[in-house]
Amino acid sequence: PDPRFAKRMQERLDSLAKPKGSLGRLEEMAVRLAGITASTQPEMVHKRVVVFCGDHGVTEEGVSAYPSEVTGWMMETFARGQAAINVLARQAGAEVKVVDVGSKADRVPKGVVNVRVRPGTANMARGPAMSRAEAEQALAVGWKQAETAKEQGVQLLAAGEMGIGNTTAAAAVAAVLTQRDATTLTGMGTGLGDQGVRRKAAVILQSLRINQPDSSDPMDVLAKVGGLEIAAMAGFMLGAAFYRIPVVIDGLISSVAALAAVHMAPQVREILFASHLSVEPAHGIVLEKLGLTPLLDAEMRLGEGSGAVLAFPLMDAALRLSQEMALLSELGIHSQS
């Protein structure tokens, strides 16, 4: 980001008809957007959420409340515009783009980008989820989506995902990258009970033991205990950083992808915005590692980019305030303190 534009935006905000700093984190957003876009009047009109879809072999271990088939059914629902993310994106004035980077669905619905690297990962509880080459290929799929967004003039991105079993993979990656105990990072996902969560934690521990991912090598971690959609989101964020497009992250899975991307290139952090805090116990820990604070606390746990898109109007608000408010100098107001 360009600090000159960030500074000019802060000066602009300080000159508006309000107490200094009183718009809190909306001001911080406007300042960061100015820096990223190298503009004192950033435009975030063309918005897009990209939903990366992938399946997980580890579902064989009974770690999810839903079968893998749901990933394909949800892709159909995305394509028909009837999933939660479609509704939320319509409201936020954003496009939805769905990318099948690794589902096991029999067919890829019309309207879904078919760039499948492989039909789901292997069961990480028995061996690596995928090869390093496959993880790199998935990463490239994500980068390509950032490049396409740049070519098409997209100004604001959100990263979403769909993949039955992916909170298991995300918790495993989080455990390696944050060096925390996997048990404390394991959550209910789409709706496990206590017993299911315990089983899931045991499966994650086993996956880590068998695969011994190298915490200093994020690509190794993504390949061994990650997922195709997680690697793709990491590549998407790397690409967005390269093309200077801000990306709003969603819940645990996109946040773990962000952490992997930041481990590969620390500059990625500069274009990331947190949206909400999900109920997954690992989410807050991963966001803290990223140095990002969520704006929303709505106890959501849906994925698809749903929480990220809910933050779009807040970013619009931050920018509109910076552009449309009266100046203090027009009012003759001065603080006494």
Next chain:
Amino acid sequence: PDPRFAKRMQERLDSLAKPKGSLGRLEEMAVRLAGITASTQPEMVHKRVVVFCGDHGVTEEGVSAYPSEVTGWMMETFARGQAAINVLARQAGAEVKVVDVGSKADRVPKGVVNVRVRPGTANMARGPAMSRAEAEQALAVGWKQAETAKEQGVQLLAAGEMGIGNTTAAAAVAAVLTQRDATTLTGMGTGLGDQGVRRKAAVILQSLRINQPDSSDPMDVLAKVGGLEIAAMAGFMLGAAFYRIPVVIDGLISSVAALAAVHMAPQVREILFASHLSVEPAHGIVLEKLGLTPLLDAEMRLGEGSGAVLAFPLMDAALRLSQEMALLSELGIHSQS
């Protein structure tokens, strides 16, 4: 609220193409809105934020970073559509209505409703802020705004305020109604430093000592250590409860008004929605007393209803999700757990 419609909304939400409960507090909002409006398809198209303005005699004690004149200047800015609340309301598709219930401004700008009860309160550090009759009159001004909203078909309200010195009054009212020590409830307001905050706390303690407000009589509390805009907001919420219009509360001051209203009539709580958590230390305590949890944590401290209006798109989102998403039964998805 009508529990039959709340129940039907929950059933509808449980039938949508998502894991049960995964939309978290958006679901809770939709359920509550269904109960309040006695409809399974609540409409929140016609939205309005009412900004109640009043001045505070206690500013004589040096409790604010800005002089009382700012209240009048901000009313001019509201009338010109150039304040933060105007920008945010435009973005949220809401009207702004500004009501002068007690400013000291020399003139009331065109477009601002002039129903001034008195030109600012008296200095509560020397005696009661106003008489009980004046507090009741201010309460009636607020109720009238709820009635007008009902007549005009407004479906969603937010309560905002403008009044230099009003975090001092709000903290005093909060101290009485929550039975907490005033010192811990005193914050920076529009921008006091540490020394200013200590002075402000001392002034609040003196006001409470001199006036001895009766904690079992909210009207007595509002009259002795409250404010005209605070009493008006309490009346506004009482009226909105009577007419079954949901009200989104904003920061500390509107939340304190809500607490006073709930002390007068516990049913008021049913129509209230929290929006954000401000940086004022008393805010979280007052919201907890109200049993409400904020959705946004943006470290704002502006007032005007700004945080409340930021929650409008979240409520729109909750309702649209309930109406536009595919049903699980259309997909043939069933949970395994």
